[in-house]
Amino acid sequence: MRGGLVASARLLPRPLVRWFLQRRAQLDINENMLGGKKVKIIFVLGGPGSGKGTQCSNIVEHFGFIHLSAGELLRAEINSGSENGTMIDTIIKEGKIVPSEITIKLLQEAIIKGGNDKYIIDGFPRNEENRAVFESVQLQTLVTYFQLLQINISPEFVLFFDCSEEEMERRLLGRNQGRSDDNIETIRKRFKVFVESSLPVIEYYESKGMVKKIDATKPAPEVFEDDGKRMKFTNGIT
Ligand SMILES: Nc1ncnc2c1ncn2[C@@H]1O[C@H](COP(=O)(O)OP(=O)(O)O)[C@@H](O)[C@H]1O
Ligand SMILES: O=c1ccn([C@@H]2O[C@H](COP(=O)(O)OP(=O)(O)O)[C@@H](O)[C@H]2O)c(=O)[nH]1
Numbered sequence: 410m411r412g413g414l415v416a417s418a419r420l421l422p423r424p425l426v427r428w429f430l431q432r433r434a435q436l437d438i439n440e441n442m443l444g445g446k447k448v449k450i451i452f453v454l455g456g457p458g459s460g461k462g463t464q465c466s467n468i469v470e471h472f473g474f475i476h477l478s479a480g481e482l483l484r485a486e487i488n489s490g491s492e493n494g495t496m497i498d499t500i501i502k503e504g505k506i507v508p509s510e511i512t513i514k515l516l517q518e519a520i521i522k523g524g525n526d527k528y529i530i531d532g533f534p535r536n537e538e539n540r541a542v543f544e545s546v547q548l549q550t551l552v553t554y555f556q557l558l559q560i561n562i563s564p565e566f567v568l569f570f571d572c573s574e575e576e577m578e579r580r581l582l583g584r585n586q587g588r589s590d591d592n593i594e595t596i597r598k599r600f601k602v603f604v605e606s607s608l609p610v611i612e613y614y615e616s617k618g619m620v621k622k623i624d625a626t627k628p629a630p631e632v633f634e635d636d637g638k639r640m641k642f643t644n645g646i647t
């Protein structure tokens with residue numbers, strides 16, 4: 410389909426095509442447009458085991474967001490037998506952070522494929538480089554013959570799941586999902602990486618007044634409900 414469109418675009422005068430694509434780009438830049446709708450993104454950050462995945466499922470159920478877990482996308486990439494699989498696997502087992510271009514490509518593909526206008530992205534950005542590259546790279550795709558899509562993505566706000574290491578460790582050791590990184594040795598490394606590399610991302614967004622802190626130490630239903638104030642998770646995005 411796309412091959413056919415590209416082939417027929419070649420028949421048009423080049424300056425016309427160039428002018429049109431530039432015009433589209435000017436219109437869409439910084440607008441986070443996906444198929445004509447503004448794409449809204451919430452980042453969910455917090456230490457390993459703070460309950461990000463658990464609460465994202467609730468948010469999807471009640472507010473219709475598409476949930477993208479960067480960690481899940483990376484694990485799917487390993488299982489797909491991709492050429493980067495072995496390298497990603499090794500990095501995850503060591504509790505380190507996968508190179509930005511790999512994670513960002515997976516997220517961008519998932520956003521385009523999702524076709525929704527509301528995404529909740531969990532476990533990303535994990536370091537300042539992740540954040541800077543994600544916000545600076547424009548997502549480009551030719552969605553239709555006359556629609557060059559350019560998305561310059563930045564989040565609406567950030568949810569920070571605040572939880573003690575003691576509680577996170579207890580949860581991770583009981584998670585029981587067969588993950589190669591849920592062992593005490595890797596967990597300790599992940600805590601260190603979180604403090605050294607991920608907390609600065611939260612501090613960056615905090616300095617911009619974009620962080621909503623969630624007390625994530627309580628039992629899961631209470632974290633979500635919090636006296637019925639579940640809207641705190643979406644800040645009015647419905
Ligand atoms: N508030 C909570 N209290 C107790 N256990 C929880 C809570 N939230 C999640 N869990 C459990 O802790 C483990 C880690 O939760 P998960 O949502 O996978 O965290 P994360 O995605 O932040 O690593 C899972 O086994 C989950 O069922
Ligand atoms: O943007 C990301 C997200 C995850 N990971 C890797 O994937 C692992 C698991 O991430 P996930 O978010 O699934 O873990 P969680 O915090 O939910 O326990 C991390 O420790 C990292 O090694 C990464 O490198 N970049």
Ligand SMILES: [Mg+2]
Nearest residue numbers: 461462480532
């Ligand atoms: Mg998770």
